[in-house]
Amino acid sequence: MISSFRDFSRSKWAIGLFVLIMISFVIVGARMDVFSNLGPKHVIDAGDRTMDEATFRSSMDRVRANLQEQAGRPVTIEDMVAENIHTRFLESQTQQLGFLNWAWKAGVRPGQALIIKQIRQIPAFFNSVTGQFDQEQYQQALAQQNVTAAQLEQDLRDQYVIEHFGAAVFAGARVPRVYGALLAGQAFETRDGRWFEVTQAMAGAAPNPTDAQLTAFINENAARLRSPELRIASVVLFTPDEAARTAPISEQRIQERFEFKKATLGQPERRTFVTLTAPNREIATRIAAALRAGQTPENVGRANSLQPATFTDQPRAAVGDQAVAAAVFGLQNNQVSDPIQAGVGFAVAKVTGIQPGQEATLENARQGLIQELREEDAKGATYAKVEAYEKARSEGRNLADAARQVGARIVQLPPFTQDGKLPNGQALNAPPQIFETAWGLSKGGESDVVDAGQGQYFAVRVDDVRPAALPSLNEVRAPLTTEWLRRENLKRITAKANELAGRVRAGEDIAAVARSANATLTTRTGVVRNPETTQALGQGLLQGLFGQGKGQVFVQPASETAVAVGRVDDVRAASPAIAGPLAEQVRPRLTSELVQSMVESSLTAGAARSKAKNDPAAARRALGLSDQATPAAPATTPAAK
Secondary structure, three states, X not given: OOHHHHHHHOOHHHHHHHHHXXXXXXXXXXXXXXXXXXXXXXXXXXXXXXXXXXXXXXXXXXXXXXXXXXXXXXXXXXXXXXXXXXXXXXXXXXXXXXXXXXXXXXOOOOOHHHHXXXXXXXXXXXXXXXXXXXXHHHHHHHHHOOOOHHHHHHHHHHHHHHHHHHHHHHHXXXXXXXXHHHHHHHHHOEEEEEEEEXXXXXXXXXXXXXXXXXXXXXXXXXXXXXXXXXXXXXXXXXXXXXXXXXXXXXXXXXXXXXXXXXXXXXXXXXXXXXXXXXXXXXXHHHHHHHHHOOOOXXXXXXXXXXXXXXXXXXXXXXXXXXXXXXXXXXXXXXXXXXXXXXXXXXXXXXXXXXXXXXXXOHHHHHXXXXXXXXXXXXXXXXXXHHHHHHHHHHOOOOHHHHHHHHOOEEEEEEXXXXXXXXXOOOEOOOXXXXXXXXXXXXXXXXXXXXXXXXXXXXXXXXXXXXXOEOOOHHHHHHHHHHHHHHHXXXXXXXXXXXXXXXXHHOOOOHHHHHHHOOOOOEEEEXXXXXXXXXXXXXXXXXXXXXXXXXXXXXEEEEEOOEEEEEEEXXXXXXOHHHHHHHHHHHHHHHHXXXXXXXXXXXXXXXXXXXOOEEOXXXXXXXXXXXXXXXXXXXXXXXXXX
């Protein structure tokens, strides 16, 4: 399970926020049903808005990427399914598409001029030199993401509708002062109470469990106790030959490699320069004259409403515009170019620094070239083994015999799980492709040679498969007995606590009840809810003290081995002088929570009016999961009137 994002991901609203985040970044893909004409099964139907399986999968992939970034670790589709994120995302998308369909029919339709204006403000479409919107850059960005202009415009319209609606709700919302006062009153309210703890000694200890009781306990906790499926595999490793890494390299090969790479081994000339790009040649000519007259690029830029672009220690190959590169590397230090017909506008460049290049020499490059050639030889020798192994396999030899024939190493892996861990949870130090390959084979199956990268190859034979199974009673008797006794003893303590609490509720003084149980009575006055008292008393006691009215009795856990029985003796309201300022401070937060609730309710109502529905089975198919025979279900929305 992915504990680092579990709490947040449980919120249906949070899933909606994932979508809004994705939209706001733009150029991450479109949610439109672009394959509707090809006849795939719709995952979501919401009036005129639909989502097919391919689009649902790509959207889930983007949610997964967001979760990975938040969690700081890889997140699989299986992880998300285990947390039920796919279902809540499906419901969220159903609701959102339903709302957008309703909003469009209700007349909430952003105009084309507004959408175009938004597009021209997206930094991804700006030219890096001019800092302005570039149509060519725009088209290239769309092509790279396989997104059409129409799809992008639709995404922006959807974003605008949701943001505009939320802003409209927020503009007219503000919680009454009384809500802030109530929250402030609760924060500074104090309570008096008395309590005592019921321990094991008071309740009596449970006897040791019988085998039948432990067996039943195993079955009750089968999901937690069942061991995962394990596999035992033999791996043939083809690794770079160490002898080849130290073998002598002829002078002829070193010289040939040096001549081949000479141009890339040296240090190229680097230049520092600044450019100003004007919309036409006339302005560019004026800029060049001003720079030659000694004005700074910054002042010249301000005078012409342009932003200078500075480039530091750039080799010629790093300058994107070839016309600019040719001009810059043809200038002397502090020299200013004539106007350059660049890709966008007319550029003027001034060179402010020149770092001469350094030509490579054989002596300087020798050791690097030798190492490079040795690595090539090692990889070549390794691949020769692979070819010989495959030839032996084609001639009928089994994995082990073929490996021995070519001198490859065979490693026996201990039992491991599908994610490459030992039964104790320790990760095996092996390429993940080995585990993936092993899980694609049945018992006795042998794989082809797999390229693991970095000149390493392997083949796998699954020697044994150990199915997932519950442990035998003898395997877990000791720890299971401890856990069973803990549970049963806690039941006894809780039952005793409820018995004593019943006497207090019936009218007996709590002090007398405590004395009859040989328990120590604790008395506290002026208890306030804050981190300090939570740490001192425990969450259970605070919940008891502040969860009951004056004169009421509570039973709450005091520790892992004790249960508290207590009584609220008095409740003191907060001082208005203290609570008043806080009441105003918390109103913005309460208002934000109210707006969130109102927006979510509106989304729900809009989806209901659109009769939005989804197909969980199609959603699972889209994710590559087993199909569930679940009928298409309407979105979880109240019926619209």
